Amino acid sequence: MHFQFKDITYTLGFGQSRQVTVSGSIAAGEVLVVRGYSGSGKSTLLRILARLQPCDGGEAYLEGKSWLQIPGAVWRADVHYLAQKPALFDGTVAGNLAKPFETRLLSKKGLNPDQARAYMKKLLLGEDLWEQDARTLSGGEAARLAFVRALLIDPKVMLLDEPAAALDEESRRALHLTLSQWLEGPSRAALLVTHNNDYEGLHRVSFLDIGKQQRGE
Amino acid sequence: MENATIPISNFQLAFTVLLVLITGGISSFLKLGLLRPLIWGTIRTFIQLVLVGYALTYIFNINNLFLIIAVVTLMCYIASKTAVERTPNVPTYTTVLAFASLLASTFLVGSIVTVLIIAPEPWYSARIVIPIFGMILGNAMNGIAVSLDRLYSEARSGAALIEAMLTFGATPWEAIQASVREAVRAGMTPTINSLMVVGLVSLPGMMTGQILSGADPREAVRYQIVVMLMISAAVAIGCIILVGLSYKKLFTRDGALQQSIRQSKEGAL
Numbered sequence: 001m002h003f004q005f006k007d008i009t010y011t012l013g014f015g016q017s018r019q020v021t022v023s024g025s026i027a028a029g030e031v032l033v034v035r036g037y038s039g040s041g042k043s044t045l046l047r048i049l050a051r052l053q054p055c056d057g058g059e060a061y062l063e064g065k066s067w068l069q070i071p072g073a074v075w076r077a078d079v080h081y082l083a084q085k086p087a088l089f090d091g092t093v094a095g096n097l098a099k100p101f102e103t104r105l106l107s108k109k110g111l112n113p114d115q116a117r118a119y120m121k122k123l124l125l126g127e128d129l130w131e132q133d134a135r136t137l138s139g140g141e142a143a144r145l146a147f148v149r150a151l152l153i154d155p156k157v158m159l160l161d162e163p164a165a166a167l168d169e170e171s172r173r174a175l176h177l178t179l180s181q182w183l184e185g186p187s188r189a190a191l192l193v194t195h196n197n198d199y200e201g202l203h204r205v206s207f208l209d210i211g212k213q214q215r216g217e
Numbered sequence: 218m219e220n221a222t223i224p225i226s227n228f229q230l231a232f233t234v235l236l237v238l239i240t241g242g243i244s245s246f247l248k249l250g251l252l253r254p255l256i257w258g259t260i261r262t263f264i265q266l267v268l269v270g271y272a273l274t275y276i277f278n279i280n281n282l283f284l285i286i287a288v289v290t291l292m293c294y295i296a297s298k299t300a301v302e303r304t305p306n307v308p309t310y311t312t313v314l315a316f317a318s319l320l321a322s323t324f325l326v327g328s329i330v331t332v333l334i335i336a337p338e339p340w341y342s343a344r345i346v347i348p349i350f351g352m353i354l355g356n357a358m359n360g361i362a363v364s365l366d367r368l369y370s371e372a373r374s375g376a377a378l379i380e381a382m383l384t385f386g387a388t389p390w391e392a393i394q395a396s397v398r399e400a401v402r403a404g405m406t407p408t409i410n411s412l413m414v415v416g417l418v419s420l421p422g423m424m425t426g427q428i429l430s431g432a433d434p435r436e437a438v439r440y441q442i443v444v445m446l447m448i449s450a451a452v453a454i455g456c457i458i459l460v461g462l463s464y465k466k467l468f469t470r471d472g473a474l475q476q477s478i479r480q481s482k483e484g485a486l
């Protein structure tokens with residue numbers, strides 16, 4: 001199994017807190033769509049799997065290796081979390097795409113400008129945006145730019161938190177098409193949190209229902 | 218010295234009541250509600266300074282190295298508590314880090330100044346060491362308070378970007394570098410700015426004091442130059458050490474950003 005998580009347990013809410021336990025697995029090339037009512041802890045699950053926040057218990061495995069055996073920074077680059085609200089840095093679009101490769105871990109990989117332009121084109125981001133100030137982008141452009149950046153990092157697992165929420169119909173299709181093409185590459189998989197069953201155009205989809213799983217227990 | 222200090226007698230000191238009356242008059246005229254703190258503050262000023270005067274006389278007469286070290290260490294402790302208390306929303310353990318950074322910067326810079334530059338006989342002469350260390354400490358305290366405050370506010374407002382850096386495989390240091398730079402810069406800027414305007418806008422307190430006590434202004438200026446530069450060095454060292462020690466506390470052992478930092482920003486907005 002490419003990516004697997006067992007009995008990930010976490011607490012939701014502050015006042016009437018409740019505990020959630022979730023398990024799941026994804027084969028290479030697959031998309032696992034995480035469904036659940038809002039406030040069911042979908043985003044929290046992704047953040048935990050990305051090791052951006054601790055959980056009460058459970059373990060995740062990347063290509064059979066437990067997260068306990070992989071350093072945090074390495075894990076976070078391999079199991080890459082894309083926040084719902086795109087995080088853009090001061091500077092140009094090009095500068096934002098180059099940002100991940102300023103870390104020591106990814107610096108040897110480096111930014112491939114041709115690949116970056118190709119991905120931007122696929123996501124309907126014009127060539128002229130390249131030198132534009134990233135803060136002047138619209139919400140939809142910013143979301144697609146952050147997605148392009150994730151593709152350039154080329155992780156083993158992408159954790160996508162409603163990547164298409166701010167997108168119109170056309171760019172949503174473009175995003176899903178690009179994602180499914182990316183998934184055809186070797187040892188790749190994705191977890192997708194979505195609100196409105198928004199996974200049209202994706203192949204090899206399986207589902208994880210958070211609320212149900214909890215109620216069933 | 219031919220033109221030594223003109224002493225202020227008790228009788229003359231009593232005339233300062235006139236000054237208190239002016240301040241108090243303004244306060245009561247405008248109903249500022251500052252009368253009580255003014256009176257209390259005046260009493261405290263008298264008592265505290267008289268006691269410090271006696272304490273310093275005692276310490277200067279004994280001139281014992283260990284006593285001096287003890288006094289300076291105590292001053293560092295009080296300064297670190299003050300610096301941290303002045304910055305809200307900072308965890309309490311920061312006092313320990315602030316103490317360490319003030320201790321290191323004060324002793325390092327202070328020793329350079331007293332041993333190499335002023336070089337009194339003996340080198341630990343309390344009359345030199347305590348005022349010098351005090352000046353270093355007072356300024357370093359302001360500097361670290363500013364940079365500590367800035368580090369936390371930068372981390373809170375930039376939490377999303379710090380986490381984005383983490384998802385790029387950044388180490389905590391790589392993720393928070395920008396905030397650390399801002400914090401150290403904020404701590405150092407007032408000191409650097411003061412280097413520009415010193416002597417033009419105001420005469421620094423130490424120089425004024427020396428001139429009042431009859432020193433040649435040209436001598437006083439030489440001292441002031443040493444003081445300005447030692448303060449900048451101490452502020453720089455203090456800020457770097459404190460921010461360098463503190464930034465790690467913003468992350469979990471796994472290298473993720475502390476949830477409290479991420480959530481406090483949402484709460485504040």
